[in-house]
Every structure is written in structure tokens, then in C-alpha cells.
Amino acid sequence: MYDRKKLAELAAARKKWKVERLDPILAKSPERLKRFSTVSDEEIGALYTPDTLSNTEYGEDLGFPGEYPYTRGVQSSMYRGRLWTMRQFAGYGSAEDTNARFKFLLSQGQTGLSTAFHFPTLMGYDSDSPRAKGEVGMCGVAVDSLKDMEILFDGIPLDRVTTSMTINGPAAMVFAMYLAVAEKQGVPFRKLGGTIQNDILKEYIAQHSWIFPPEPSMRIITDILAYCADNVPKWNTISISGYHIREAGSTAVQELAFTIADGIAYVQAGIDAGIPVDRFAPRLSYFFNAHMDFFEEIAKYRAARRMWARIMRERFHAKDENSWKLRFHTQTAGCTLTAQQPTNNVVRVAIQALAGVLGGTQSLHTNSMDETLALPTEQSVMVALRTQQILAEESGVGNTVDPLGGSFFVEQLTNEMEEKAMEYIRRIDEMGGMVAAVKRGYPQREIADAAFHYQRLVDAGEKRVVGVNAYQVDEEQPIPLLRIDDSVEKKQVARTREVRRKRNQRKAQACLAALKDASQAPKENLMPLLVDAAREYVTLGEMCDALRETMGVYTDPAMF
Amino acid sequence: MATAKGKGAAAAPKKAARKVRILVGKPGLDGHDRGAKIIARALRDAGVEVIYTGLHQTPEMIVNTAAQEDVDGIGLSILSGAHNYLFPKVMELLKEKKMGDVVVFGGGIIPDDDIPKLLKNGVDRVFTPGTPIQQIVEYVNARIQPRK
Numbered sequence: 001m002y003d004r005k006k007l008a009e010l011a012a013a014r015k016k017w018k019v020e021r022l023d024p025i026l027a028k029s030p031e032r033l034k035r036f037s038t039v040s041d042e043e044i045g046a047l048y049t050p051d052t053l054s055n056t057e058y059g060e061d062l063g064f065p066g067e068y069p070y071t072r073g074v075q076s077s078m079y080r081g082r083l084w085t086m087r088q089f090a091g092y093g094s095a096e097d098t099n100a101r102f103k104f105l106l107s108q109g110q111t112g113l114s115t116a117f118h119f120p121t122l123m124g125y126d127s128d129s130p131r132a133k134g135e136v137g138m139c140g141v142a143v144d145s146l147k148d149m150e151i152l153f154d155g156i157p158l159d160r161v162t163t164s165m166t167i168n169g170p171a172a173m174v175f176a177m178y179l180a181v182a183e184k185q186g187v188p189f190r191k192l193g194g195t196i197q198n199d200i201l202k203e204y205i206a207q208h209s210w211i212f213p214p215e216p217s218m219r220i221i222t223d224i225l226a227y228c229a230d231n232v233p234k235w236n237t238i239s240i241s242g243y244h245i246r247e248a249g250s251t252a253v254q255e256l257a258f259t260i261a262d263g264i265a266y267v268q269a270g271i272d273a274g275i276p277v278d279r280f281a282p283r284l285s286y287f288f289n290a291h292m293d294f295f296e297e298i299a300k301y302r303a304a305r306r307m308w309a310r311i312m313r314e315r316f317h318a319k320d321e322n323s324w325k326l327r328f329h330t331q332t333a334g335c336t337l338t339a340q341q342p343t344n345n346v347v348r349v350a351i352q353a354l355a356g357v358l359g360g361t362q363s364l365h366t367n368s369m370d371e372t373l374a375l376p377t378e379q380s381v382m383v384a385l386r387t388q389q390i391l392a393e394e395s396g397v398g399n400t401v402d403p404l405g406g407s408f409f410v411e412q413l414t415n416e417m418e419e420k421a422m423e424y425i426r427r428i429d430e431m432g433g434m435v436a437a438v439k440r441g442y443p444q445r446e447i448a449d450a451a452f453h454y455q456r457l458v459d460a461g462e463k464r465v466v467g468v469n470a471y472q473v474d475e476e477q478p479i480p481l482l483r484i485d486d487s488v489e490k491k492q493v494a495r496t497r498e499v500r501r502k503r504n505q506r507k508a509q510a511c512l513a514a515l516k517d518a519s520q521a522p523k524e525n526l527m528p529l530l531v532d533a534a535r536e537y538v539t540l541g542e543m544c545d546a547l548r549e550t551m552g553v554y555t556d557p558a559m560f
Numbered sequence: 561m562a563t564a565k566g567k568g569a570a571a572a573p574k575k576a577a578r579k580v581r582i583l584v585g586k587p588g589l590d591g592h593d594r595g596a597k598i599i600a601r602a603l604r605d606a607g608v609e610v611i612y613t614g615l616h617q618t619p620e621m622i623v624n625t626a627a628q629e630d631v632d633g634i635g636l637s638i639l640s641g642a643h644n645y646l647f648p649k650v651m652e653l654l655k656e657k658k659m660g661d662v663v664v665f666g667g668g669i670i671p672d673d674d675i676p677k678l679l680k681n682g683v684d685r686v687f688t689p690g691t692p693i694q695q696i697v698e699y700v701n702a703r704i705q706p707r708k
Contacts (some may be wrong), residue, residue, distance in 0.1 A: 119590055120589060122589070123616070125589075130618075131618065133645060134588065134644070134646055139590065207591050248593075248594050338689070339688055340690050372669065373671055375641070448601075451598060452597075452598055455598050458692075459692045465690075468690040469692070478672065481673075555614070556615040556616065558614030560600040560604075560610075
């Protein structure tokens with residue numbers, strides 16, 4: 001990017017500055033810390049100048065927005081054209097409760113929906129399963145059958161609102177129910193836009209809501225890729241997620257590396273299943289964390305786009321530009337919120353959200369201040385949404401594309417992120433790819449080590465957290481919390497039992513039998529059978545149980 | 561199931577009784593094991609014998625493991641909001657098995673208002689987010705001795 005001769009002159013000038021200006025100052029008053037580092041404990045230098053970027057070429061490494069390698073953004077006009085989608089993750093209690101929250105959020109100017117399911121749904125159990133006791137509606141909305149899904153999206157036109165669903169182990173089953181609701185609303189599948197998370201590899205790595213072992217799970221995923229390519233072409237089939245990897249305690253580089261390595265595994269699986277890469281790759285999207293270290297995060301998003309573009313073009317020989325583009329959703333980091341002085345979390349979230357926006361995110365969820373204590377109240381969700389609206393409408397950060405592009409520091413951090421993440425990816429390739437690495441527990445162990453290391457730094461006071469190990473107060477002011485009452489479980493159990501009683505039993509059983517048969521025939525696509533089952537009000541737990549019989553179950557290796 | 565012997569076993573004084581044995585458990589369906597794993601490691605490093613159940617355990621599974629492993633204490637981590645069901649259920653099953661002297665402590669996303677009820681149920685201590693690990697290690701050292 002720079003003239004070599006001028007760079008050499010600059011290096012000499014910099015040396016002179018250090019000797020004549022900086023060193024005398026430091027001799028009198030040393031720096032505050034012995035070592036400056038990011039929240040991931042990567043060392044940061046005192047000053048970045050053009051000579052650190054001597055190997056960076058504008059066209060090759062940055063390019064123009066909307067052009068390969070997309071370092072500066074996947075759209076050419078970015079937020080000048082259209083703002084990011086404001087998409088708050090919501091779900092609690094019954095389908096009625098969450099439907100009301102959805103409508104509230106849409107009425108407040110939110111532009112997309114994002115569904116949080118309760119743990120029994122995430123794990124493939126119905127609300128009346130003994131495994132669901134005490135958990136119904138607690139951490140998300142209870143969805144057992146098409147009936148719940150109809151209520152959840154009642155009055156919400158699915159051809160006009162895009163819906164994201166955080167669902168992984170039973171992604172295919174929940175997606176089938178969503179398709180069946182769309183059908184009831186009269187919306188053709190080809191008009192449906194939205195996302196299922198459907199990223200099982202990061203479940204084994206970090207989030208831990210799994211059902212089946214890795215191989216059959218990967219088969220279900222490639223079935224979805226093929227089905228959507230033919231039938232639901234605007235649907236984002238996998239949201240390849242670093243979010244949970246980071247929440248589990250990884251560093252920023254690990255988040256980037258393991259997530260892209262998961263992406264590589266899915267693309268390879270799709271190709272191995274015989275789907276041409278450009279048929280499915282444009283519908284893969286990403287989901288990253290926005291953690292506390294501002295510049296490290298921005299560099300992470302920029303590096304991610306460049307890495308994915310290069311991998312898709314050079315490694316997988318994708319020809320369609322849309323296969324090269326890494327589009328991503330961002331969520332602010334839940335793990336950085338503190339139970340101490342919780343109103344301070346509003347500020348943390350604002351900084352993290354700003355990083356997501358300056359990193360060029362396509363959609364954003366901002367956490368609510370009370371989420372270390374309970375699910376958020378309507379009031380605190382509103383503040384979180386308003387935070388995004390203030391960024392969008394008042395701060396001016398969307399007025400130009402990639403405002404930090406060309407910052408010596410940010411470009412250098414971006415380069416370092418890419419290099420370090422590619423090193424991890426090489427190691428994972430040597431192990432035989434992410435499926436093999438997961439089975440060895442490699443990413444799991446790396447993350448647990450990083451989490452432990454960070455906790456030690458906090459406990460030693462080397463990393464300061466306001467309200468936790470610095471600036472504490474003796475008396476905390478309690479804030480109002482959302483409570484889920486026990487009646488949700490009773491009502492939900494009753495509804496699901498009634499659904500099972502009222503449906504056509506013969507047809508429901510036939511659907512389950514067909515599903516089991518197909519699961520043992522690797523060439524058959526399970527998706528149409530799951531949609532049939534959803535239409536007949538076969539419950540999520542029944543679909544999953546049928547497949548547990550033929551596909552087996554995964555259990556936690558319990559390493560620590 | 562993973563069992564880890566504490567470090568420095570050889571250096572321990574001969575007359576010392578057997579090490580304290582703690583079960584770190586994850587009851588319920590939530591997958592948040594960052595805290596549980598950090599506690600398990602820290603206790604192991606502090607010389608405690610740690611058994612970690614892994615995720616997605618029922619109260620029955622946890623109490624059965626506690627009985628088989630003959631533990632002195634159980635640390636439960638719950639971040640799903642189901643603590644008001646899961647803690648009391650574990651306490652009830654321990655009593656049924658005549659293991660009422662096993663010290664049960666826990667942590668996770670647990671609102672302050674719920675803590676008195678859990679303590680009344682026999683839970684010995686509930687740690688909330690932001691607690692330094694050392695504080696939990698010191699609690700275990702001070703509060704829990706080998707049973708019998």
C-alpha cells in the first residue's frame with residue numbers, strides 16, 4: 001500500500017521519535033501497565049504506523065466494499081443504502097407470551113424476528129417429558145407441535161417479516177413446523193426469508209444443545225441444504241456461529257478460527273453430498289459475538305470476511321460472488337454483563353453494539369441489562385433496542401462505509417487475526433477437519449483453557465471488571481425482574497396432550513414410520529417427511545424420539 | 561464421567577485423611593458449563609478430588625453418582641431458570657438415600673429473591689455471578705470435610 005522508500009524513511013523517523021520523545025517521558029513516568037493486552041490477552045503495541053502494514057496491498061487485501069475480498073463490507077453502499085436489521089432474540093413462557101413480545105418489538109421499530117426456544121425444545125423433548133420438568137418456558141418459548149407454532153406467529157405475516165430461529169439439534173423439525181405454518185398462512189416457500197441456526201458442530205464445541213451424534217447430524221444438515229436449494233431458496237440454512245464459542249470462554253482468535261473451520265466442514269459436507277457449492281453456499285451466514293474489546297472485535301469481523309472470501313474462492317473454487325460473501329449477525333456478549341450494578345450493562349452493550357456496526361454487521365441483537373439475573377423485562381428490552389436506534393439515527397456511524405478501514409492499528413489487528421486463525425485452521429485440517437477435531441475434544445479443550453486463563457486474570461485483578469473486581473458498592477439496588485410462573489408448564493403440558501389426542505392417529509403414526517425408514521436410507525431426504533409429520537401435528541419429541549432410535553444419541557464427554 | 565485426582569498427592573502429609581471428594585453437577589437441560597468446568601478445575605488444583613457429571617443430568621442421575629462415588633459435597637450449576645425445581649429435588653433424593661449430610665452448594669443465574677427458599681430447603685450456600693473462584697475454593701476447604 002505504501003512506497004518502500006518512504007516506509008524506510010518512516011521507520012528511521014519513528015526510531016528517532018522513540019529515542020528523543022518517548023523514552024525520556026517513560027524514564028520519568030512509566031506506562032500504567034507492564035503489558036497492554038486485549039480481553040483475549042493478545043499484546044497490543046503503543047503505536048501503529050504505516051511500516052507495520054508494509055505487506056498489505058489495498059486491492060488484494062482490502063478492496064472496495066461489495067468486492068472481493070470484502071474486508072470493507074459485503075455491500076457496496078453498506079448502511080448508506082439500508083441500515084442493519086435490528087433483531088432482538090426473544091422467547092419465554094408460552095407461545096402466546098412470545099407472540100405478544102414479538103408484536104411489541106415490531107411495534108417499536110424492530111425489523112426482524114429472532115426466536116428463543118426453551119431448553120426442552122432445544123434438546124428435542126416435549127413439555128410433558130420428565131426431562132422437561134421445571135424448564136418449561138423458562139429460558140425461551142415452549143414449542144412442542146405445529147399448534148404452538150401457529151400461535152407463535154399468529155398475526156405475523158411470514159412473507160413480510162424474516163424470522164431467525166435459534167435451533168440446532170432439532171433444527172430440521174422446527175423448520176418443518178415453520179414451513180407448515182407458512183403454508184397455513186398461504187405464503188409460498190419460495191417467498192420465505194429467515195434463518196435457522198442449524199449449526200450442530202458448535203453445539204458439540206460450546207453451546208451443548210445436541211441430540212444425535214456428529215455423523216447423522218451432518219446428514220440432516222446436508223438434507224436441509226439440498227431441500228432449501230430446491231424449495232426455499234431465500235432461506236439461510238445455517239447460521240455458522242461463533243457466538244456461543246466465545247460465550248464458553250474462547251478468545252477472539254479462537255472464535256474466529258473455530259467458526260470458520262465449522263463453515264469449512266459444512267461446505268465440504270454439502271459438496272460430498274453431491275450439491276454443487278454455488279447452489280448452497282450463498283445461503284450460509286455467520287453469527288459472531290460482540291465482546292468488550294472494541295478494536296479486537298472490529299478486526300475480527302473484517303478478518304472473517306476476508307478469510308471466508310479467500311477460502312470459498314481458492315479452497316472450494318466457488319464461482320458465484322454470493323458464495324464468497326460472509327454475511328453475519330452479531331449479538332453483544334452476554335458473558336460480559338455483570339450482576340453487580342446491572343445498569344452499567346447498558347453502557348457495555350452500547351460499546352459492543354458499536355463494534356458490531358463498525359465491523360459491518362448485517363443484523364444485530366443488543367442484550368438487555370438484566371440478563372445476568374433473568375430473562376429481560378419489556379422495559380429493559382426497549383432500552384436495548386433504543387441503543388441500536390441511537391447508533392443508527394444519532395451517532396452518524398452509518399454515514400460512511402467501513403470508517404476504520406485504513407487505521408494502522410485496525411488493519412494490523414485484522415492481519416494478525418487472520419494469520420492466527422488460519423494457523424488454527426491448518427491444525428484442524430491436519431486432524432482431518434472439524435468433525436474429527438470435535439471428536440478428539442480439541443476445540444472444547446482449547447476453549448476451557450482460555451476460559452480458565454481469563455478467570456484467573458480477573459481473580460488476580462489483572463483484568464478489571466467494573467463492579468466486580470473494581471469500583472464495587474456495598475449495597476446493590478435491586479432491579480425489577482421478569483418471572484415465569486409455574487402455570488405455563490401446566491397449560492403447555494395440557495395443550496400438547498390435547499394435540500396428540502385430537503389429531504389423526506393413523507396418519508401421525510404413518511409419518512413417524514416413514515421418517516424412521518428414511519433415516520436408514522442415506523440417499524433419502526428427511527425434510528419432506530418432517531414437513532408431512534409437522535402437518536399431521538406429530539410433536540417435536542416424537543419426531544426426535546423416532547430418530548434417536550435409528551440415529552443414536554450424543555452424550556457429554558464431561559471433560560474439564 | 562471424568563474423575564481427576566488432585567495435584568500434589570505425593571506431597572500430602574501421611575496422616576491426612578482421604579481427600580475431600582466433590583461432585584460438580586449440571587442438572588437440567590441447559591448447556592452452560594463454563595462456570596462448572598472452571599470450578600471443577602480450580603477445586604482439583606486446590607487438592608480436592610473432583611468428579612464432574614457432564615451436562616444434562618436429571619436429579620436422579622446426580623444423586624446416584626453422588627452415592628456411587630461416596631462424595632462429601634455436591635456443587636450444582638444451573639443457568640436455565642429451573643433452579644426452584646432442581647435444587648429441592650436433589651435435596652429430597654439425598655434425604656431418601658440417607659445422604660442428608662452431604663453438603664450441597666450451587667451457583668448460576670439465580671435471582672436473589674430465590675436464594676432464601678433454596679437455603680431453607682437445605683442448600684448450604686448459593687454463589688451468584690461474579691464470585692471469585694478463590695472464594696468458592698476457600699468455602700469448600702472450610703465447610704466440607706470427608707464424611708464418616
